[in-house]
Amino acid sequence: MLAQQRQQAIHEMVQRLGGVRVGDLVREFGVSDITIRRDLEALADKGLVAKVHGGATALNRHATDEPGFAVKSVRQRLEKQAIAAQAAALVQPGTAIALSAGTTTRVLAQLLQDVRDLTVVTNSIPVAEVFYKAQRPDQNLVLTGGIRTPSDALVGPFAVSAIRALNVDVLFLGTHGFSLQAGFTTPNLLEAETDRALVAAARSLVVCADHTKWELVGISTIAPLREANVLITDSGLPGPARNRLSSEVGELLVAEVAAVRGAPDPPTAA
Template sequence: MCDMSLLARQRQELILEHVRERGAVRVSDLAEEFGVSDMTVRRDLDVLARRRLVDKVHGGATAIGTAELASTEEPGFVVKSGRQQAEKEAIAAAAAELVAPGTAIGLSAGTTTAALARRLTEVAELTVVTNSMAVAEVFRTGRPDRTVILTGGIRTPSEALVGPVAVAALRTLNLDVVFLGVHGITAASGFTTPNLMESETDRALVEAGHRLVVVADSTKWGTAGISTIAQLSEADVLVTDTGLDPEARAVLDGEIDQLLLAEPP
């Protein structure tokens, strides 16, 4: 049973996730899962149908345009936070070992970079540049020897700040290393996102860094968002988990200087 205090928007994001994973959902099943009435679920499905994210059918809803949605639709931060939690924590722990005291780092938006931020709260004399509201919140209190720079910009469903204000801020900076979270990874498209404005902002963040470390769990392999942030060869390090399949490992080993596979507990 899900938390009954979920906001309507959060519940709708979770319903949409179920539709994409299962292909179809029933009103009665969703009502039981979320602890709400059938009428509440029907209203949620109406909202999703008006946004052309699902097709309403008798007693439930089905997916529409699945392939297209995979490249252009972006789940919210709440939904993504619940995915591959053990893998993300393992990746964050491995990535944190790459951060030395006294360095200037960039952290993109994303749930894996937010997990990394939590691992870095005790690193001395750290300068953190981010376009992520969630990452900035992690560092809101704490060490007096830490500097946190939040870019500003337009807010996206993934809690990223994007657009010309963010890009302009990033283009004035020089960072030792940038940690980039991504929506998808493929051999042909590289590291991608479903949000065009976030892609432009992430590219500016990548260009500001001397080194690029991509942090992404193994389920991101084979998914292509609509916009490419960087090609595989642009990453100095990819930190992922041991669930990565052998074929993907072979491709990535040939493109990236260092591939780190973190073992989830």
């Protein structure tokens, strides 16, 4: 198979599946790891796919596009791990926290399994699964209930009603996108309503968003930038964007991705 034919086939796979891994493509096409990486670079240079650690994903820039959890879990894996490590350092034993749905918050959940006397409120099935499997008697898990979305979030009136009855010290919020004009956004209207309830229930808001979310705008705003006490992003965010965000949020923390290179990849969806 010629390189052009192989790249076209890879592009079609990405469009159909939402994302692909280098190892799977090596087995599929019977070529070397280096050849596949060059193919992905060529497709990314043409603006046909988004290169991520270990593979590639489809480009979704529309206001209502909502990739599934499995697709998002392979994007910016090192960035999410670095961001989660920064976020975990903010969690104190004996506190009540909320974790919204998202792949970054799931990585954060993995890092919080050993925190003593922790109460965790979440509307995320994957996040709840992490704490459920840990089986720590000194950790309390509150799962909101609700209707499941493609991102494995529980949303809707049942979720909102449960959240409104609660008060937490800190909310760690994952977001589909963030921009100066639109603030923190999501492509799912019901998820936006549920996330707004989480924001209202928390005394402090910490938003976790990797650099690819910058200027990505979903159809519904969760909160304006100024409501974030802390915004944690990664070192891939350009300098001008950092300067602009620093004046909008309470505190901007930039996680160095190089600090986690060589560490194990964060877990993917089951």
